[in-house]
Amino acid sequence: MTSKPLKQIHLAAHFPGVNNTTVWSDPAAGSHIDFDSFVHFARTAERARFDFLFLAEGLRLREQGGQIYDLDVVGRPDTFTVLAALAAVTERLGLTGTINSTFNEPYEVARQFATLDHLSEGRAAWNVVTSWDAFTGENFRRGGFLPREERYSRAKEFLETANGLFDSWNGTEIAADPGAGVFLRDARAGAFAHRGQHFDIEGRFNVPRSPQGRPVIFQAGDSDEGREFAASSADAIFGRDGTLEAGRAFYADVKGRLAKYGRTHDELKILPAATFVLGDTDAEAHEIAHEVRRRQVSGQTAIKFLEHVWNRDLSAYDPDGPLPDIDPEVGENTVALGRASVRQFRDPLETARQWRRLAEAKNLSIRELVISTTADQTFVGSAATVAEQIDTLVQADAADGFILVPHITPGGLDDFADTVVPLLQERGVFRTEYAGTTLRDHLGLDVPRPASGRQTVAS
Amino acid sequence: MSSFPPASTSASASAFTSASSAPLHLGVALDGAGRHPAAWREPGARPGELFTARYWAGLAAEAETGLLDFVSFEDSLTLQSSPADGPEGPDGPDGRTDRVRGRLDAVLVAARVAPLTRHIGLVPAVTATHTEPFHISKAIATLDHVSRGRAGLWIQVSGLPDEARHFGRRTGPLEEAELHAEAADHVEVIRRLWDSWEDDAEIRDVATGRFVDRDKLHYIDFEGRHFSVRGPSITPRPPQGQPVVGASGDGEASYALVARSTDVGYVPAHDGDGTRAAVAAIRRAREATGLAAQPLHLFGDLTVFLDADAPAAAARLERLDALAGLPYGGGGAVFTGSPGELADLLLERREAGLSGFVLRPGVIGHDLPAITRDLVPELQRRGVFRRAYEADTLRGLLGLDRPANRYAAHPAA
Ligand SMILES: Cc1cc2nc3c(=O)[nH]c(=O)nc-3n(C[C@H](O)[C@H](O)[C@H](O)COP(=O)(O)O)c2cc1C
Numbered sequence: 001m002t003s004k005p006l007k008q009i010h011l012a013a014h015f016p017g018v019n020n021t022t023v024w025s026d027p028a029a030g031s032h033i034d035f036d037s038f039v040h041f042a043r044t045a046e047r048a049r050f051d052f053l054f055l056a057e058g059l060r061l062r063e064q065g066g067q068i069y070d071l072d073v074v075g076r077p078d079t080f081t082v083l084a085a086l087a088a089v090t091e092r093l094g095l096t097g098t099i100n101s102t103f104n105e106p107y108e109v110a111r112q113f114a115t116l117d118h119l120s121e122g123r124a125a126w127n128v129v130t131s132w133d134a135f136t137g138e139n140f141r142r143g144g145f146l147p148r149e150e151r152y153s154r155a156k157e158f159l160e161t162a163n164g165l166f167d168s169w170n171g172t173e174i175a176a177d178p179g180a181g182v183f184l185r186d187a188r189a190g191a192f193a194h195r196g197q198h199f200d201i202e203g204r205f206n207v208p209r210s211p212q213g214r215p216v217i218f219q220a221g222d223s224d225e226g227r228e229f230a231a232s233s234a235d236a237i238f239g240r241d242g243t244l245e246a247g248r249a250f251y252a253d254v255k256g257r258l259a260k261y262g263r264t265h266d267e268l269k270i271l272p273a274a275t276f277v278l279g280d281t282d283a284e285a286h287e288i289a290h291e292v293r294r295r296q297v298s299g300q301t302a303i304k305f306l307e308h309v310w311n312r313d314l315s316a317y318d319p320d321g322p323l324p325d326i327d328p329e330v331g332e333n334t335v336a337l338g339r340a341s342v343r344q345f346r347d348p349l350e351t352a353r354q355w356r357r358l359a360e361a362k363n364l365s366i367r368e369l370v371i372s373t374t375a376d377q378t379f380v381g382s383a384a385t386v387a388e389q390i391d392t393l394v395q396a397d398a399a400d401g402f403i404l405v406p407h408i409t410p411g412g413l414d415d416f417a418d419t420v421v422p423l424l425q426e427r428g429v430f431r432t433e434y435a436g437t438t439l440r441d442h443l444g445l446d447v448p449r450p451a452s453g454r455q456t457v458a459s
Numbered sequence: 460m461s462s463f464p465p466a467s468t469s470a471s472a473s474a475f476t477s478a479s480s481a482p483l484h485l486g487v488a489l490d491g492a493g494r495h496p497a498a499w500r501e502p503g504a505r506p507g508e509l510f511t512a513r514y515w516a517g518l519a520a521e522a523e524t525g526l527l528d529f530v531s532f533e534d535s536l537t538l539q540s541s542p543a544d545g546p547e548g549p550d551g552p553d554g555r556t557d558r559v560r561g562r563l564d565a566v567l568v569a570a571r572v573a574p575l576t577r578h579i580g581l582v583p584a585v586t587a588t589h590t591e592p593f594h595i596s597k598a599i600a601t602l603d604h605v606s607r608g609r610a611g612l613w614i615q616v617s618g619l620p621d622e623a624r625h626f627g628r629r630t631g632p633l634e635e636a637e638l639h640a641e642a643a644d645h646v647e648v649i650r651r652l653w654d655s656w657e658d659d660a661e662i663r664d665v666a667t668g669r670f671v672d673r674d675k676l677h678y679i680d681f682e683g684r685h686f687s688v689r690g691p692s693i694t695p696r697p698p699q700g701q702p703v704v705g706a707s708g709d710g711e712a713s714y715a716l717v718a719r720s721t722d723v724g725y726v727p728a729h730d731g732d733g734t735r736a737a738v739a740a741i742r743r744a745r746e747a748t749g750l751a752a753q754p755l756h757l758f759g760d761l762t763v764f765l766d767a768d769a770p771a772a773a774a775r776l777e778r779l780d781a782l783a784g785l786p787y788g789g790g791g792a793v794f795t796g797s798p799g800e801l802a803d804l805l806l807e808r809r810e811a812g813l814s815g816f817v818l819r820p821g822v823i824g825h826d827l828p829a830i831t832r833d834l835v836p837e838l839q840r841r842g843v844f845r846r847a848y849e850a851d852t853l854r855g856l857l858g859l860d861r862p863a864n865r866y867a868a869h870p871a872a
Contacts, residue, residue: 078598080598140688
């Protein structure tokens, strides 16, 4: 056998929210707003020694066909506020917030993350997302001003600017010496200036250097620019695909981009989103998974999903009947607004052709087709099977770990914590205790030195 | 059972007159180690902990043992400065190293403290000038969700050029009146967003497959001079319906903002006549907005140095001033004396038309416990302060009803 040491798996928990992953109709599904739900979910993840909890973000309620989308969970609390409150009821769990770089300003976001890092004693992470659309922009002062091709140029400059702000304090400035009357050792603490295409700002940052120096940076865009941005600037990338082949390809692609930025293989973790269904036996798990899929994709949901690709009203079609014989409307998607998933379908005509072929070959209705083409649960089986699947994928370099998205709020992680985690621990691939206190400790990442290198003499 | 009269549940303006039997409301405003620039050098000030959760949680817990209505957290989007004596002048940071510099985001501090407290209101300061009302609205709504109805908001404006340079999107500073008008629009957007979900919008109707009733979600379509916002919020309506909005009424330019946009106005409580004049001006402005029937608390804003007696307090202030190198001139009204004397002053000063006070401890480590352990028992003895929390929400503590939703269809008459 190989002499390669076993890779240690990273696990994170994605709070189930506004997409059809969440089965809100299940009697076990609780509130996705009530703080108790977040507390339960976070404490389960921490009890299982997960690396971090993850919150997605949306800045406008989705619409379809000119109306607010009402079939999935709608609404969510504010990311920073929930994470700061969770810092009070957890001790080690990393706290990752998705925050958009288009509809925010660096000074404000940098101080929110630096504050979160202080208030959690080093557990903050930022998933930098770049949704740029004018639809979302209608909720903001500056409106929908950003052309699509500029989303990563702003994101990159946003992150550079924020890093400049984080680095404007090097961590030795605060003396707080009452006897000497010296609070700051350095009269210029926090001084920064950034001049660029998107930001032209200068002044004094007002949050001292936080325990992690900078929050851990995540990236979650899967375009070529997105991967490049991750390779150059992120500590982890949140992928879409948790299968062996696609996972390995993505893994190799993204890790292969690191060298040109002078970064090593371990400096970027690859953590795909993954769903799971557990049963006492594999057969039972597959049965449950089938049932969950049907509840995730109702007839109405299937039609709405098809409209993402067809970009036209399909409400007259029968979800239990065949695919529409009309073609998708090409061009800008005006039917489904506020969804990242519509951007997956770059060539709707080709997608429709493939789906028609598939439906014909297997004799699938619209609903059956949608169930089979939208991602199946990543991990299905008994606890032993799922532990094995996860370990296999990680050891095969299809991922460094997974961000698990249960389909029930907030108890959907409980079984995983109680049954799968102990098996991974037995295999020696998952921690039984946290080795450190910060999220950087959990992920094996160094604390960055302030890049500006402004020297201050520590007394 | 408490002998304390329950907070009025009446929404009429008469609940906010200063009848001498009415209970007094009391908040405490926290900033760094305290209002005095040398506060951080006092014993018990813990200046090395200002950026820790432990520090703020401890202060909120102390305020809660004193049964205070709320604790507020000061904030700004720039480094603290003392413009008058700074080498870089009034436009920028002063480069001083002998005072507290740096602070944490107030909304996050309030959220961090929320799960560790149960009754006290949590009121972060927010600068309207440089922030997005959409973000602030969902943040405060969420603070209300995580605290189960104890969120407030202290809206502020900033005309400082150095603060504007941190954002870089304004070409020049706005006039005072315009800053306040923009803040009023900001609050209007926030409030509309809080109402943009009706309370029962989430229906989870398994039969029809609908999670929400979209007829109960509303576009706010705000169009103003400085921005427009479409809505609805992404965060469901907070437990209080409308968290408690406050602003400082410290000069003509701010009165319209207080009158149009707030539930609580904070007026410097310098002296009887000045306070009376400010109260009258704000009440007139309230009439002019047509909101006179809506309750509006006016609180006196007062920095306090509390000791066994007036000479002791004066001596402490003198000692602090000597450390700071100049006499305290932090702006606003200042009280030095004993808790008993402060109780006298509060009861006298409220005759100017105030229903409560927000006290700013000169030295938090010293004056906050003096408020909670000495002043509060003194007020309780006089029968003007609660002996137990009588409500679960900040609106409840302040005797404010949960407001109806402006967008909800009114039941047929
Ligand atoms: C797995 C995954 C999760 C994402 N989660 C969010 C999210 O929570 N909020 C958001 O605004 N965008 C989210 N996005 C969108 C992306 O971050 C990105 O902004 C968008 O896809 C455009 O970039 P791209 O063209 O590189 O994909 C997500 C994308 C992926 C792949």
